[in-house]
Amino acid sequence: MQTAKKLSFQVAAIWLLAIVLFTGCTKEYVNTPDSGNTPPPPSGNKKLSKIEYDGGSYESIQYNTNGTVSKITNHIDYGSGTPDHTIYSFMYTGTVLSEVRGDDGITFKYTYANQKVVKTEIYAAGGNLVAYYEYSYTNGKLFRTDGHTRLGGSTTIKLSFRYENEYFNNGNLKKMTIYYRDPSTGLLEKSSEYVLIDYDAKRNTTALFENNPYLPMETFIPNNPLSEQHYDMNGMLEATVTHVYTYDADGNPLTRKTTTKYTGLPDEIENTRFYY
Helix, strand or coil: CCCCCCCCCCCCCCCHHHHCCCCCCCCCCEECCCCCCCCCCCCCCCCCCEEEECCCCEEEEEECCCCCEEEEEEEECCCCCCCEEEEEEEEEECCEEEEEEECCCCEEEEEEECCEEEEEEEECCCCCEEEEEEEEEECCEEEEEEEEECCCCCCCCEEEEEEEEEECCCCCEEEEEEEEECCCCCCEEEEEEEEEEEEEEEECCCCCCCCCCCCCCCCCCCEEEEEEEEEECCCCEEEEEEEEEEECCCCCEEEEEEEEEECCCCCEEEEEEEEC
């Protein structure tokens, strides 16, 4: 599910976890990617209840008594004009998520194999299929996402983009490579790469919700990323991103300050707050 900072549930949006990564403050030590450290288990059964961004945008999460997500509220404040405010309700077959229904009429339907989501279908208000994602796994980790959408006003749903993931030995994401379909050739062409440099040793509580679309049962990254590098299609460095965290007594992130540096441009700074 895409965060409130971005347009909710845009079909071709890139995952926030690959766009936004981090450098920690108040951390006990830096967890080198292949050190084998794993995040501590949740303490006190705390669950993330809200992600709040500068400018008034936020995402809030509600849970059922069995711990599954019941609702997510996505509020996007543009600074002027009317904010977007959408509530997504979660439908289950037993404890397995089958559908997410937005009060804007959009519905997401999930297909599983071997306890993994292998397909997410996206239906517009009125019930027309407008896009779908297909997921491939290697050693239990999400390796590839193929996004099928309608491009350029076409009524035909086609493979439009692909994300390919590489991981460190401890399960943390190492690199994501993005491909987009060239409409003139119909071929997927490399667009960019996001390379994760290092992580802290704290438990990540946010990546599941900072994802488009929401993927139940998927552990994207065990720890909180500290820094990343963005490269263009030719392998040229475009930006470096670092994140500074504060944590509660149980090691859960409370705040995240993200600094993005582009060559020759002022730094971009974004502050995020987390509630449990």
